[in-house]
Amino acid sequence: MERQIYLDHAATTRTAPEVVEAMLPYFTEYYGNPSSVYGFAASNQTVLADSREQIAGLLGAKREEIYFTAGGSEADNWALIATAEAYGKKGKHIITSKIEHHAVLHTCAYLEKHGIEVTYLDVDENGIVDLEQLKAAIREDTILISIMFANNEIGTIQPIAEIGQIAHAHGILFHTDAVQAFGQLPIDVNTCQIDMLSASGHKLNGPKGIGFLYIRKGVKIRSFIHGGAQERKRRAGTENVPGIVGIAAAAKRAAADMQERTDREIRLRDHMIGRIEREIPYCRLNGDRKKRLPNNVNFSFRFIEGESLLIMLDMKGICASSGSACTSGSLDPSHVLLAIGLPAEIAHGSLRMTLGAETTEEEVDYVVDVLKEIVQNLRNMSPLYEDFLQKQHQE
């Protein structure tokens, strides 16, 4: 097989061998249901508690504040819907941003159909929420502010501590979708005044199908899945013991080398950004240069379309993603790219490459070399480029 270069770590990651190793006994040996009485199964309670402790420790949280879910999307759905229900007497207004993941945006749209009012904050050209606009949006009946920790497409990191402070100064709950940030950035729920936080296992070399919602003690939030006493009666369903062991092992692993790993990724990321900006004309870096996830590179290339770029890259063994409409099955390009003010035709030509711990400088250089050639080939085929050259020629 030809070489494969995986630059889509924001989509998912390889489950680390030591994580798989940690999980395996819980499929075949310790398969008991933790709710059972007999010792062999009940002893799984211990590994659940240890896993919870492990994750809580990384966030500055308490063990009993970690609630396992089937992933980040469930955690987002739960945080929003259950808060709207539990705090319905206090108010019916939620504040979020235009660049949230669809797990938040579509849940807000659902809540709007059920009488909740939602304010969607704008972001600046780099994708950062305007804190003044946030303050101005707060109402008497605002019950929740939900702003993502870092954006999945353009990698922009939000001023989370400031948002948490604003929320608490007004007695409003603060939820953050940290699916991209958890394991990549240090997070402390106390200094950032976070009340709820969603995270997922498979973004940090853990397994798919497992995530968690951190819920600060004292937050009245109702159960989301009914039918059992698991997760302190708030999330029914037999615990995904192997998954929970897996996400805890992955989180521990990610925390252990976070500084070293992300320093290395930042160096590679900036090397890649620098080369693309120097060597490929008519491109634009999307997202903030500094307040950016260590592994995120997102560019728009004018005159070309993202899906054809992805297929061409795939033929060279390079896995990446795009905010083009054609990759999402709708006619509109990414809502995030539109929110930072890109015209639709330029948003169609976007490319996201997300690095991982295994990405090498040689791979990055190879990708940039290939990318240069592909962008030029697609431009040579593009009527927009032809018109642009003609216009330039006339001037």
Next chain:
Amino acid sequence: MYTEKVMDHFQNPRNVGEIENASGVGTVGNAKCGDIMRIYLDIDENQIIRDVKFKTFGCGAAVATSSMATELVKGKNIQEAMAVTNRAVMEALDGLPPVKVHCSLLAEEAIHAALWDYAQKHGIQIEGLEKPKSDIHEGEEAEEEDY
């Protein structure tokens, strides 16, 4: 998600380019929606399409349908070219995913727009040909933004 034929026409598109002093040029689509196709026709005095070239901004299916459409009309007379429908382009490509069917419609429209341009320039009427509706030069042109 694409058939082998689509992938082949995307990877090795036929008839990419421009024709200087073309008999007819048609551009359809909209950059906002992510696809624009431009077809150049070189038509001789017997109304035979001697040569055809295309340029496309769009997804893999947009490139492949443009490429296939040019193959299907090359060497044909204009009435035969009129008979090249989006269905014919899709069939020749062994099908398209449902979300990409509009690309084949665009290919048909691009051929028609180029034929219309030819008919206008030569003061002739082509049976069954209507004025193209989605020529970008009449509607929204791609916004120019420099950075």
